[in-house]
Amino acid sequence: MTTSSEILVINCGSSSLKFALLPKGSSEPLLSGLAECLGLADSRIIFKTAEGKKTESLNGGSHAEAMEALTRFMGEHEWLDSVVAIGHRIVHGGERFQASALITDEVLAGIEECCALAPLHNPGHLVGIRAAQKAFPKLPQVVVFDTAFHQTMPKPAYMYAVPQRFYKEYGVRRYGMHGTSHRFIAGETVAELKLDPANHGILIAHLGNGASASAVKNGKCMDTTMGMTPLEGLIMGTRSGDIDPAAVTFIARKEGLDLDGIDNLLNKQSGLLGISGVSSDCRALEEAAAEGNVDAQLALDMFAHRLARLLGGLATSLDRIDALVFTGGIGENSSLLREKTLNHMKVLGFAVDAAANERAVRGNTGVISQPGSTTALVMATNEEWMIAKDTADLAGI
Numbered sequence: 001m002t003t004s005s006e007i008l009v010i011n012c013g014s015s016s017l018k019f020a021l022l023p024k025g026s027s028e029p030l031l032s033g034l035a036e037c038l039g040l041a042d043s044r045i046i047f048k049t050a051e052g053k054k055t056e057s058l059n060g061g062s063h064a065e066a067m068e069a070l071t072r073f074m075g076e077h078e079w080l081d082s083v084v085a086i087g088h089r090i091v092h093g094g095e096r097f098q099a100s101a102l103i104t105d106e107v108l109a110g111i112e113e114c115c116a117l118a119p120l121h122n123p124g125h126l127v128g129i130r131a132a133q134k135a136f137p138k139l140p141q142v143v144v145f146d147t148a149f150h151q152t153m154p155k156p157a158y159m160y161a162v163p164q165r166f167y168k169e170y171g172v173r174r175y176g177m178h179g180t181s182h183r184f185i186a187g188e189t190v191a192e193l194k195l196d197p198a199n200h201g202i203l204i205a206h207l208g209n210g211a212s213a214s215a216v217k218n219g220k221c222m223d224t225t226m227g228m229t230p231l232e233g234l235i236m237g238t239r240s241g242d243i244d245p246a247a248v249t250f251i252a253r254k255e256g257l258d259l260d261g262i263d264n265l266l267n268k269q270s271g272l273l274g275i276s277g278v279s280s281d282c283r284a285l286e287e288a289a290a291e292g293n294v295d296a297q298l299a300l301d302m303f304a305h306r307l308a309r310l311l312g313g314l315a316t317s318l319d320r321i322d323a324l325v326f327t328g329g330i331g332e333n334s335s336l337l338r339e340k341t342l343n344h345m346k347v348l349g350f351a352v353d354a355a356a357n358e359r360a361v362r363g364n365t366g367v368i369s370q371p372g373s374t375t376a377l378v379m380a381t382n383e384e385w386m387i388a389k390d391t392a393d394l395a396g397i
């Protein structure tokens with residue numbers, strides 16, 4: 001039994017629904033979990049609480065059934081009545097959404113309009129919102145956009161050098177992703193290092209299966225590595241990141257690939273997986289590399305080289321670098337990739353403290369640079385907390 005106010009955070013994809021129930025102001029969820037394979041015969045939902053993990057079959061059910069199972073589970077734990085608002089993660093808010101918003105019919109129409117820019121994500125978010133509205137008709141619901149934090153990028157940073165009519169007619173430009181994480185890390189870094197909120201420069205490397213880096217000046221994003229879609233920029237688990245577009249047309253002609261074939265190649269078969277032929281997973285690659293697999297070693301070296309190269313480029317949007325922060329599953333855990341990256345960045349004054357880098361443990365903020373060098377930090381991101389905070393603020397809770 002609880003008497004506090006809880007925020008339910010929902011991250012809904014086309015076939016999955018992730019959730020976290022956070023007491024207001026807390027970063028420790030009472031409940032978290034995931035419904036997956038929605039709409040398929042083996043759809044299931046996994047609940048994680050302090051008591052442990054529980055998996056239930058959804059018997060082929062989809063988002064509505066997942067939401068029903070979630071509300072039933074919350075009811076059994078007497079959490080249902082203390083939920084005061086719901087926050088939804090939305091991948092793409094286009095140019096329309098510069099910040100989080102309370103859901104209204106107009107906001108829903110705006111998210112619908114952005115479906116063309118994120119056809120694999122936004123339609124799933126809308127399904128999740130409708131299911132949540134049905135399950136919690138009386139509660140305020142808020143949307144938090146992955147793109148919103150990057151809306152402060154200046155025009156020269158977000159335009160592509162193609163005829164401008166593509167921007168004007170279809171919205172073809174760089175938007176950036178992972179904005180909720182970049183915003184969280186920027187705010188925490190200012191607090192942690194006691195920087196002046198109105199005068200600072202921070203580089204952020206959010207490195208998970210998807211990865212992006214950004215340059216934040218005085219609280220505002222000035223540039224980021226992801227583009228119109230999450231394919232641009234860094235090398236990722238299965239995504240190529242930057243590649244000469246002419247190399248893509250060359251490969252397509254050689255292999256007879258159509259547009260879907262190219263999409264699949266660059267999004268699903270490239271990146272760490274494509275280079276190594278071993279895995280998209282950093283842990284598996286580190287193991288293979290330690291055993292002498294040269295392709296895994298190359299994949300890790302390329303990851304670090306690309307990251308250092310793009311961080312160097314991002315730095316040109318700042319007046320100075322107060323800190324470089326590593327976050328995300330790889331950023332928080334891979335001392336190897338942090339060290340490789342920092343060793344590439346001596347020109348910007350970075351010098352890794354090998355012992356501090358090895359000591360940095362997931363969940364704890366830690367400086368990993370030598371005294372007197374440019375500061376590098378490891379910090380845990382918390383997108384759910386950020387979504388819950390925006391939700392509480394906008395819902396006036």
Ligand code: ADP
Nearest residue numbers: 207208209210280281282283328329330333334
């Ligand atoms: P997502 O982008 O899906 O949220 P995460 O942020 O969880 O992904 O990051 C997943 C990545 O983090 C994987 O490549 C995984 O191998 C890597 N990772 C997790 N733990 C470790 C570890 N101890 N050492 C190296 N890499 C790790």
